[in-house]
Amino acid sequence: MSSTQPQAYRASLLHFHADPAFHADAHAWHEDGLLVVADGKVRAAGDYASLHVTLPPGCTVHDYSGKLIMPGFIDTHVHYPQTEMIASPAPGLLPWLETYTFPTERRFDDPAHAADVAEFFLDELLRCGTTTAMVYCSVHAASVDAFFAASEKRDLRMVAGKVLMDRNCPEFLRDTAESGVSDSEALIQRWHRRGRALYAITPRFAPTSSDAQLRLAGELARAYPDTFVQTHVSENRDECAWVQRLFPQARSYLDVYDQVGLLRPRAMYGHCIWLDDGDRARMADSGAAAAVCPTSNLFLGSGLFDFDRADRAGMLLSLATDVGGGTSFSMLQTMNEAYKVARLSGSYLPALRMFYLATLGAARSMQLEGTIGNFAAGAEADFIVLDAQATPLLQRRSAHCDSLEELLFALALLGDDRAVAATYAAGRRVHAREAA
Structure with a gap:
């Protein structure tokens, strides 16, 4: 049992469990997802519909709907x-x-x-x-x-x-x-x-x-x-x-x-x-x-x-x-x-490969898989909230994205620090683009 009340974060969720260059099913994508964090660690990550009913009474759900949560x-x-x-x-x-x-x-x-x-x-x-x-x-x-x-x-x-x-x-x-x-x-x-x-x-x-x-x-x-x-x-x-x-x-x-x-x-x-x-x-x-x-x-x-x-x-x-x-x-x-x-x-x-290399790929390179880099249960809760509406050009381009690959490619080619709405380390918010 966790010693502190868990926190939950609702948004689209993306993380990886393999290298997209070598595995066809290398990532987990939940368009309406929920990330549950307690004591600085990931407790669960998955579909909102199935996870939100498991939350304890009084658990705060931070709503980032319309944005993308992924590992830092x-x-x-x-x-x-x-x-x-x-x-x-x-x-x-x-x-x-x-x-x-x-x-x-x-x-x-x-x-x-x-x-x-x-x-x-x-x-x-x-x-x-x-x-x-x-x-x-x-x-x-x-x-x-x-x-x-x-x-x-x-x-x-x-x-x-x-x-x-x-x-x-x-x-x-x-x-x-x-x-x-x-x-x-x-x-x-x-x-x-x-x-x-x-x-x-x-x-x-x-x-x-x-x-x-x-x-x-x-x-x-x-x-x-x-x-x-x-x-x-x-x-x-x-x-x-x-x-x-x-x-x-x-x-x-x-x-x-x-x-x-x-x-x-x-x-x-x-x-x-x-x-x-x-x-x-x-x-x-x-x-x-x-x-x-x-x-x-x-x-x-x-x-x-x-x-x-x-x-x-x-x-x-x-x-x-x-x-x-x-x-x-x-x-x-x-x-x-x-x-x-x-x-x-x-x-x-591909964009999926680039985001892998900046998250789980880096963790694997450092021999830190399971500690950082994805949302496996027990991993440290370092994560970011990305906003594909952060600039007028990103907003206009993302409105015409027909796939996850296109959305990520737009973020990679058109995004910068303005696309980072919030950053969390060990489950605590350490940066916010604006007060939320």
């Missing part, structure tokens, strides 16, 4: 210290890092500044319907403390970690192989599994970590096997050439990480554009996952992710904003760009 979006690759440098011009990834990223991240040695940006960053995620993210902090341990303190106040399921970076970066952002891993271990012990916080061991990318630092990061990952790993791989051709010069003994960029034990379940690799088929097969075998970052890849001219080759290899996939290389916190806008990237690379992404 999951952003699997985003940099909170880069919030204030979003939309900064540069001719490519490496000059962009030197000109904007490193100077901006320097300020995160100040706990007050880190806390201020963390508060804004999380509010922006929630405004866009993102309830979980895998977050890069800066090289400063204080930036991690500030981030997790802000997410703890909101009771959010967040994954984050201190960047490891002991070479090929400004002195003011440099740790050492030993200090970086020592600081990370202390942060793991302080934050991992405290409330809804989860820790990610976070080498920035191979060129900014020495062999010694990468080896120690791999040892830390083995010592704490239920932590996450996050880093970048094969984003940009210039970066790939640089890695080849720095690590001539490695078969590939991905192999640099594999050799030190960083390729494993709960490892999230941002970008994965320039992998070869051997890399893709190895990722699939290892249980590591790809965070596909279309807005960032287009903005920096990095390349086009190949969805067909990734699917043939059986890779775990998710979508990510990659702010500040990415140009929007909105996962709807990210879907918009993912669709176009797929078309340009010869693939096609």
Whole structure:
């Protein structure tokens, strides 16, 4: 028996139990649905007609009729210290890092500044319907403390970690192989599994970590096997050439990480554009996952992710904003760009697949299915209310939608933060577009 009175939410309901690319019956759709929540967890989800009669006397039913309730979006690759440098011009990834990223991240040695940006960053995620993210902090341990303190106040399921970076970066952002891993271990012990916080061991990318630092990061990952790993791989051709010069003994960029034990379940690799088929097969075998970052890849001219080759290899996939290389916190806008990237690379992404990749697909990539990502009984009650009438154009287009696929496609191609009417975390409303 729950210790608190359940709450119920009436609207159309959508969630997934499989990948639409491989299963014909991958989603659950209830045009007039009811989501029942108690103690921050999902109790039931289904048709209103059958569920409402099971509600206890006095149970409040929040009426979102005409709107769509689905699990909160999951952003699997985003940099909170880069919030204030979003939309900064540069001719490519490496000059962009030197000109904007490193100077901006320097300020995160100040706990007050880190806390201020963390508060804004999380509010922006929630405004866009993102309830979980895998977050890069800066090289400063204080930036991690500030981030997790802000997410703890909101009771959010967040994954984050201190960047490891002991070479090929400004002195003011440099740790050492030993200090970086020592600081990370202390942060793991302080934050991992405290409330809804989860820790990610976070080498920035191979060129900014020495062999010694990468080896120690791999040892830390083995010592704490239920932590996450996050880093970048094969984003940009210039970066790939640089890695080849720095690590001539490695078969590939991905192999640099594999050799030190960083390729494993709960490892999230941002970008994965320039992998070869051997890399893709190895990722699939290892249980590591790809965070596909279309807005960032287009903005920096990095390349086009190949969805067909990734699917043939059986890779775990998710979508990510990659702010500040990415140009929007909105996962709807990210879907918009993912669709176009797929078309340009010869693939096609149906809307159902895109919404899967931003919810259950991301949860599976993070080994968190059953905790977040759908409305299975007992899952954490992180959900959003989407409004297909949010703008005049969306309203006009949705009036002519003849299927769920068309409606979702309109939301993905025309929607943004305005389409998110409300966001709930652990059953509590943490954002409302307007008072309700």
